Amino acid sequence: MKIAVAGTGYVGLSVALLLSQHNEVHALDIVPEKVELLNNAKSPIVDAEITDFLQENASGERPLDFHATLDPEQAYTGAEYAVIATPTNYDPKKNYFDTSSVEAAIKAVRTYAPDAWIVIKSTIPVGYTQQLHERLHDDRILFSPEFLREGHALYDNLHPSRIVAGAPQDDPQAVEAARTFVGLLAHGAAPEETDRTNPDGTKGIPQLVVGLTEAEAIKLFANTYLALRVAYFNELDTYAESRGLDTKSIISGVCLDPRIRNDYNNPSFGYGGYCLPKDTKQLLANYDKVPQNLIEAIVAANRTRKDFIADEIMERVEGVENPVIGIYRLTMKSGSDNFRQSAIQGVMKRLKAKGLTVVVYEPTLDAPDFFGSKVTHDLAAFKAESSVIVANRWNADLADAGEKVFTRDLFRRD
Numbered sequence: 001m002k003i004a005v006a007g008t009g010y011v012g013l014s015v016a017l018l019l020s021q022h023n024e025v026h027a028l029d030i031v032p033e034k035v036e037l038l039n040n041a042k043s044p045i046v047d048a049e050i051t052d053f054l055q056e057n058a059s060g061e062r063p064l065d066f067h068a069t070l071d072p073e074q075a076y077t078g079a080e081y082a083v084i085a086t087p088t089n090y091d092p093k094k095n096y097f098d099t100s101s102v103e104a105a106i107k108a109v110r111t112y113a114p115d116a117w118i119v120i121k122s123t124i125p126v127g128y129t130q131q132l133h134e135r136l137h138d139d140r141i142l143f144s145p146e147f148l149r150e151g152h153a154l155y156d157n158l159h160p161s162r163i164v165a166g167a168p169q170d171d172p173q174a175v176e177a178a179r180t181f182v183g184l185l186a187h188g189a190a191p192e193e194t195d196r197t198n199p200d201g202t203k204g205i206p207q208l209v210v211g212l213t214e215a216e217a218i219k220l221f222a223n224t225y226l227a228l229r230v231a232y233f234n235e236l237d238t239y240a241e242s243r244g245l246d247t248k249s250i251i252s253g254v255c256l257d258p259r260i261r262n263d264y265n266n267p268s269f270g271y272g273g274y275c276l277p278k279d280t281k282q283l284l285a286n287y288d289k290v291p292q293n294l295i296e297a298i299v300a301a302n303r304t305r306k307d308f309i310a311d312e313i314m315e316r317v318e319g320v321e322n323p324v325i326g327i328y329r330l331t332m333k334s335g336s337d338n339f340r341q342s343a344i345q346g347v348m349k350r351l352k353a354k355g356l357t358v359v360v361y362e363p364t365l366d367a368p369d370f371f372g373s374k375v376t377h378d379l380a381a382f383k384a385e386s387s388v389i390v391a392n393r394w395n396a397d398l399a400d401a402g403e404k405v406f407t408r409d410l411f412r413r414d
């Protein structure tokens with residue numbers, strides 16, 4: 001089967017490679033450098049499985065039917081499915097996701113493949129696909145939420161927690177098309193997943209075909225829950241720090257309860273990354289005229305946490321003449337090269353607003369400065385120059401920096 005994928009970022013590229021094990025897949029992007037890298041079997045993003053798949057395909061060890069292109073005609077003509085994985089950034093002016101890239105891709109698909117099933121994988125507002133059906137008079141648009149983690153994009157598609165697709169439940173053809181799409185993703189997953197036992201005792205990968213709008217809600221509520229959990233343990237840490245208590249002991253005792261679980265509980269400077277900040281804000285916008293307290297509290301808690309962290313850092317340099325705040329990595333997670341919407345940037349903004357000098361150690365950033373702060377790749381000079389070294393995530397690089405390091409990475413994991 002021919003499948004087109006629009007967008008070769010974390011979502012599009014991992015889905016395209018997964019599907020190309022058993023289908024003819026054409027991955028389209030609008031950035032020539034990305035397509036050129038892919039055509040040279042190189043990954044435009046840091047991701048071990050994506051890198052391996054591309055190299056093993058080039059060497060013939062893992063033959064994939066994978067093609068990267070800039071040409072929409074080549075990508076879409078004859079495709080039975082067109083997967084849309086283009087960005088949906090949060091637009092602070094409209095207080096809503098900017099879905100223009102999704103609509104541009106849909107328009108291009110319809111020029112060359114009028115009957116293809118379009119599956120939106122981008123994260124979109126709740127109710128958006130149904131509105132598209134009405135506005136574009138197009139019933140052949142489905143939605144499938146993507147749950148991957150950056151840095152493990154293809155791994156998470158090979159070992160999915162669940163596969164979900166949404167289709168209007170009163171349209172049997174659309175439901176069938178959604179089932180087929182879920183089946184295509186499941187077929188691409190690692191073979192051992194067929195035999196796995198899930199926490200509820202069921203076997204294999206859980207596969208769900210639900211209503212269109214319910215599928216959209218699953219994505220935003222799942223990410224908002226994750227943000228809630230991060231914000232909760234961060235607020236626990238803020239309390240413990242303010243009262244001189246040992247956060248680690250409290251979290252360890254709290255999380256021995258099997259209903260709470262001992263994971264996803266490591267304090268940080270705030271939740272961040274491409275998805276959680278924008279998805280929580282979008283869900284809050286979707287609550288328009290619906291009573292809520294929790295969702296807005298999650299969004300507010302993340303701001304309060306960054307204020308608290310910035311205050312803690314400022315306390316550390318009180319009395320120091322011309323202090324220099326050293327930022328160790330702009331990234332959210334260790335082992336990542338991605339710093340879209342990382343929490344540290346919010347902390348930096350607060351420090352700079354107070355007139356403090358900030359320098360950044362970020363080896364993956366090839367630029368002399370970052371929003372006016374000097375960027376260095378010289379770790380020794382960075383350590384010497386900094387009055388305090390601020391690290392969202394600790395790294396062995398910092399072992400000799402001793403008391404200068406400020407981090408809340410208590411469990412030394414993401």
Ligand SMILES: NC(=O)c1ccc[n+]([C@@H]2O[C@H](COP(=O)([O-])OP(=O)(O)OC[C@H]3O[C@@H](n4cnc5c(N)ncnc54)[C@H](O)[C@@H]3O)[C@@H](O)[C@H]2O)c1
Nearest residue numbers: 006007008009010011029030085086088101122123146150
């Ligand atoms: N990154 C994640 O962890 C993650 C997880 C789940 C869902 N999502 C959602 O998936 C979507 C994509 O996220 P991403 O991280 O893969 O984004 P990305 O920015 O890494 O990649 C998007 C790609 O789409 C390309 N593009 C833009 N307009 C295009 C067009 N008209 N036609 C073809 N290509 C086009 C861009 O050049 C870019 O390469 C977003 O809605 C995001 O919220 C992301």
